[in-house]
Amino acid sequence: MNFDELFGHLGQHTVDGLAKGSIYALVALGYTLVYGVLKLINFAHSEVFMIGTFAVLGVWNLLGADGTQGVAMTLLLLAAGLLGGALASGATAVAVERVAYRRLRQLNAPPLIFLITAIGISMVLSETFGIWQGRLVVGMPTLIKQKVAFTIFGTEVTNTQLITIVAALVMMFALDQFINRTRYGRGVRAVAQNPDAAALMGVNKDRVIMLIFLLGGLLAGAAALLYSVRYGNTRFNVGFLLGLKAFTAAVLGGIGNLRGALLGGLLLGVVEVYAATLTQSNWEDVAAFVVLVVVLLFRPTGLLGESLGRARA
Amino acid sequence: MGLSAALLGMAACQDAGSDDTTDSAACGGKIAIFGAFTGPNAGLVIPSLNGAKLAVKQFNAANPDCKVTMQDFDTQGNADQATPIANQVAQDQSFTSVIGGHFSGESKATMATYDAAGLVMVSPSATAAELTTLGHKNFFRVVGNDDTQGEAAVTYIKNVLKGQKVFVIDDGQTYGVGIIDKVKAGLGATVAGSDKVQTDQQNFDATISKIKSAKADVIAYGGYTNEAAPLLKQARAAGVTAKFLGFDGLYDPGFPKGAGAAADGAVVTCPCLPAAEAGGTFSADFTKEYGEAPGSYGAEGYDGATILLEGYKAGKKTRAELQEWVRAYDKQGVSKYLKFAENGDVDKSKVVIWSYDITGGAFKAQQEIKLS
Numbered sequence: 039m040n041f042d043e044l045f046g047h048l049g050q051h052t053v054d055g056l057a058k059g060s061i062y063a064l065v066a067l068g069y070t071l072v073y074g075v076l077k078l079i080n081f082a083h084s085e086v087f088m089i090g091t092f093a094v095l096g097v098w099n100l101l102g103a104d105g106t107q108g109v110a111m112t113l114l115l116l117a118a119g120l121l122g123g124a125l126a127s128g129a130t131a132v133a134v135e136r137v138a139y140r141r142l143r144q145l146n147a148p149p150l151i152f153l154i155t156a157i158g159i160s161m162v163l164s165e166t167f168g169i170w171q172g173r174l175v176v177g178m179p180t181l182i183k184q185k186v187a188f189t190i191f192g193t194e195v196t197n198t199q200l201i202t203i204v205a206a207l208v209m210m211f212a213l214d215q216f217i218n219r220t221r222y223g224r225g226v227r228a229v230a231q232n233p234d235a236a237a238l239m240g241v242n243k244d245r246v247i248m249l250i251f252l253l254g255g256l257l258a259g260a261a262a263l264l265y266s267v268r269y270g271n272t273r274f275n276v277g278f279l280l281g282l283k284a285f286t287a288a289v290l291g292g293i294g295n296l297r298g299a300l301l302g303g304l305l306l307g308v309v310e311v312y313a314a315t316l317t318q319s320n321w322e323d324v325a326a327f328v329v330l331v332v333v334l335l336f337r338p339t340g341l342l343g344e345s346l347g348r349a350r351a
Numbered sequence: 352m353g354l355s356a357a358l359l360g361m362a363a364c365q366d367a368g369s370d371d372t373t374d375s376a377a378c379g380g381k382i383a384i385f386g387a388f389t390g391p392n393a394g395l396v397i398p399s400l401n402g403a404k405l406a407v408k409q410f411n412a413a414n415p416d417c418k419v420t421m422q423d424f425d426t427q428g429n430a431d432q433a434t435p436i437a438n439q440v441a442q443d444q445s446f447t448s449v450i451g452g453h454f455s456g457e458s459k460a461t462m463a464t465y466d467a468a469g470l471v472m473v474s475p476s477a478t479a480a481e482l483t484t485l486g487h488k489n490f491f492r493v494v495g496n497d498d499t500q501g502e503a504a505v506t507y508i509k510n511v512l513k514g515q516k517v518f519v520i521d522d523g524q525t526y527g528v529g530i531i532d533k534v535k536a537g538l539g540a541t542v543a544g545s546d547k548v549q550t551d552q553q554n555f556d557a558t559i560s561k562i563k564s565a566k567a568d569v570i571a572y573g574g575y576t577n578e579a580a581p582l583l584k585q586a587r588a589a590g591v592t593a594k595f596l597g598f599d600g601l602y603d604p605g606f607p608k609g610a611g612a613a614a615d616g617a618v619v620t621c622p623c624l625p626a627a628e629a630g631g632t633f634s635a636d637f638t639k640e641y642g643e644a645p646g647s648y649g650a651e652g653y654d655g656a657t658i659l660l661e662g663y664k665a666g667k668k669t670r671a672e673l674q675e676w677v678r679a680y681d682k683q684g685v686s687k688y689l690k691f692a693e694n695g696d697v698d699k700s701k702v703v704i705w706s707y708d709i710t711g712g713a714f715k716a717q718q719e720i721k722l723s
């Protein structure tokens with residue numbers, strides 16, 4: 039147990055963990071939105087994220103990013119990457135809903151069937167990319183050179199970490215406002231609370247469901263951009279482990295609860311970095327899932343509990 | 352993902368039935384070659400497959416009255432997929448010799464099956480030291496093992512990189528752990544820190560913090576590209592300037608491609624010969640046939656096939672005869688002088704280990720590392 043390292047640079051490890059957790063949180067929102075409304079775990083969401091990273095890479099290659107461009111070009115590349123990633127992920131999420139879930143919903147299929155089609159679609163997408171793009175890690179151009187943005191109490195926060203954390207918080211806040219303050223958001227909450235009553239009140243359920251898949255996909259695309267900027271790599275199964283962690287984060291915070299996804303993601307990121315620092319990096323998953331099990335034993339509904347329909351506080 | 356990969360693998364070996372049954376022809380036979388011909392680490396193995404194919408093609412052209420065929424079986428480098436293939440090849444009496452495995456895990460998993468069937472295995476690239484300690488007399492390899500590669504790496508770190516504080520990392524798998532343990536033992540007190548990463552890990556912040564705290568001047572990494580490339584890229588982005596040393600698992604064009612500019616200056620050791628150093632016309636023939644220079648283990652794949660082909664030429668027909676042939680082999684090959692010790696390792700005095708460094712995204716042979 040390397041306590042010297044952990045407590046000697048506690049601030050550093052915390053910032054590392056928060057940056058890592060921000061990406062979990064953004065992906066976790068996709069799981070939580072869908073679960074909150076449909077009580078369905080969309081396992082294909084990890085591939086929605088994966089396709090986002092390849093879209094970002096594709097857009098950057100198309101525009102000739104090579105890591106030597108000026109500030110204006112960097113901003114343009116970031117914007118184009120965000121647009122490309124979000125559109126690709128959003129379109130994938132909506133398509134997955136249309137292909138794999140909508141008909142099953144109309145047939146009133148039991149929940150287990152949804153789970154099977156979700157896993158099936160997930161495999162189809164990731165294996166297709168594995169065959170098409172190869173199974174080896176694919177490098178991306180380094181868009182933003184990592185630099186120390188500022189130092190606070192001896193803790194160095196780098197520019198990419200800052201971008202990741204701030205962007206994740208902003209998007210989280212925007213989504214929260216959207217769900218709680220707009221007409222569309224009210225529709226989402228209504229369907230989450232009571233789909234039949236919502237339908238009777240004139241809410242178009244299919245439209246609402248498409249909307250939540252789209253929102254989850256857009257956020258996964260944004261997460262894909264942040265991931266690409268910070269790590270500069272992707273591969274066909276990049277979503278598998280990350281999706282699993284994001285799902286864990288969603289459950290940890292209370293699945294169906296937007297703020298819970300944020301809390302769960304950040305907590306998971308920090309726990310993993312602490313555990314990896316204390317022992318060896320290959321212990322981080324053990325620690326993450328021990329925390330999950332312990333939290334669920336004491337709070338079966340997750341840290342913040344509640345569902346999307348009631349989460350307002 | 353593992354499940355579907357296994358399904359694909361099974362589909363891929365469906366068509367491997369026996370076409371020509373035991374013929375009484377005076378000369379010739381059938382070789383099975385298995386390895387990761389697709390999958391994440393195929394880049395390491397394809398040159399060897401191509402080297403072996405080239406040897407067979409040349410042999411058949413030169414010996415029209417002694418036809419040898421070779422059938423390839425794709426394991427994706429996965430021991431679970433290599434096992435059913437081994438059963439199938441062992442039962443099919445038309446196969447009289449085997450080239451493989453290319454990785455240590457798949458070799459270990461299939462050795463007993465091939466041994467029981469009396470099939471000789473000639474491996475171009477399975478380097479885990481333990482493979483020749485398991486008591487299977489049918490296994491021979493034309494490369495040095497990881498113990499000798501580890502020794503060479505220690506020599507290289509001490510004499511060339513002049514490392515004072517070495518940070519060692521492995522991926523927790525047979526190959527990575529084996530070689531890093533050897534390096535650790537050889538370096539002793541100059542090891543300033545260590546970490547273990549896991550397969551498919553994506554974020555290496557904790558590892559990078561440890562490297563920085565240890566003030567390491569050399570990083571030694573035992574494992575494969577999928578983890579090493581992102582790790583190196585993130586470490587360089589975070590301002591780590593320590594020299595990076597990998598082993599033959601990273602001698603794969605995918606590694607500099609995945610790590611991008613961060614890979615420049617990285618070094619890998621490999622018990623494989625640079626193409627330009629290979630004997631005879633091998634390098635030129637290979638380049639002519641495939642339009643690219645032989646990569647990792649191209650010469651070793653050619654040598655492995657040649658040993659068996661010469662056996663067929665000498666009139667060896669049965670599995671037992673071929674096994675005896677390989678055991679007694681004693682001749683210059685293109686990669687090195689080929690002669691096997693009692694346990695199936697290539698004679699230690701004949702092992703060659705080279706270092707390769709990366710400049711501008713491509714590997715360049717640097718120097719031969721002499722074992723002290």
